Amino acid sequence: MGDRLALALEGPKARNIAQSDRRQGTLISSKGRVAALGLLLAAFLSGCAVGPDFVAPEAPLDAGYAAGKPANITQSAPIAGGVAQKLVPGRDIPGEWWRLFRSKQISALVAEAVSNHPNIAAAEAALRQARETTEADAASFFPSATLSQSVARTQMTTAQFGGFSQSSSSSGPTALLY
Structure with a gap:
């Protein structure tokens, strides 16, 4: 209003x-x-743009990422250790590829870097936490038992046990049986 x-x-x-x-x-x-x-x-x-007779085209065949065929041998350099490298396409590179150099210094540096890397330590901690959480959750599938005890003190009258109760009336004391 x-x-x-x-x-x-x-x-x-x-x-x-x-x-x-x-x-x-x-x-x-x-x-x-x-x-x-x-x-x-x-x-x-x-949803109706592609008909029921749609056939996906074949993926193009490609032998590699280079525009042309890569050379099998690299150039050499006129320095110590500058020999030409031989490339073998199609071979798998091992996980610890730095060991192929057979250098103690490189292997020691990589080992130190891996052992002190904070991301690796965080990943290991997350993995430990996930394992412990899984173990704790798995415990819920097992039976469990709970025990408890308590003590209490209660004061009761004799009347509650079916005894006699004294009462007085005008005619004198009487006893009631419950």
Whole structure:
């Protein structure tokens, strides 16, 4: 009611602005619905773009990554140890490739780098944590037992055991048997 009173006091211009704001809200939601329906229709029709007789093309055959055939022997250099290297395409490189150099210094440097690398230590810690979590979760599949004990002291009257209760009345003391 306060809105109507404010609109009435401000005049017809304010009423038109308020009414256009309300109408604009419904226009936006209907525009959104039309856009969503259009996207849904486009997605539905794009599934029909490839016919049922579609055959995927064959992958191109390629022998390597180089534009031409690589040389089997590299250039030599006129320095100590600068002999030409022989390349053998198609051979697998071992995991510890630096051992192919037969250099104690390189092997020692790689061993030191691997042993002191923080990412490797973090990965080992994450692996340990995952194993321990798995073991802890596996324990939930086994039966479990819970033992507990408690002690309480209770004071009871003789009446609770079915004994006699003394009471007095106008005719004198009487005994009630429960």
